[in-house]
Amino acid sequence: MSASSELAVLVRLPAEVALHARPAGVFVREAARAAAEIRVEANGRSANAKSILDVLALGATGGTELAISACGADAAEALERLSQLVAHLT
């Protein structure tokens, strides 16, 4: 796989967990561990997954589907970690 190819996953927030405050912080801190550029889309908005303010502005409530895309050498690993994290947010 080429390092520059963009990968994407769809993952749904747990029904009772909004991507606000603490869960958003957990998500952004995980995204920040990756070298890849990562974006997350929800509700027709796109955010830099490493920017807490950007992610908070998505207003993603519980049950929202997130489209997470990543570009970079560790994109696949980053997407795997983030989709697992989102699915298990509490």
Add this chain to the structure above:
Amino acid sequence: MGLVIVSHSAPLAAGLAELVAQVAGADVPIEVVGGGPGGTLGTDGERVLEALRRAAHGSGAVVLMDLGSSVLAVKAALAELADDERGRLRVADAPLVEGAIAAGVTASTGDDANGVLRAAEEARHVGKL
């Protein structure tokens, strides 16, 4: 890398520190100084100086202020510090709430002073709506 929050209001500063800790996790040290002498709204230069001194160790801290005299108090306090203390502090020209949240999360990822300061200052460009 920690944060210093300077506000005219003690509850505002404390509440913001609580919010930052929830979003960024509990590992980012936050010094809080709010209100004037005697619990009034305002600024207290002595307490601002003490807070900056407490933060000016190790990897240091980014300092965020709310308005006006908080900014003046921080500038005055910085002038009182020794060079090595002052060198550990970076003052953010940033909106207080958004800047503190962004700086706190960035600090929690282990980023350096430049990264944390940049996150705070970029906060003014991130739309809410």
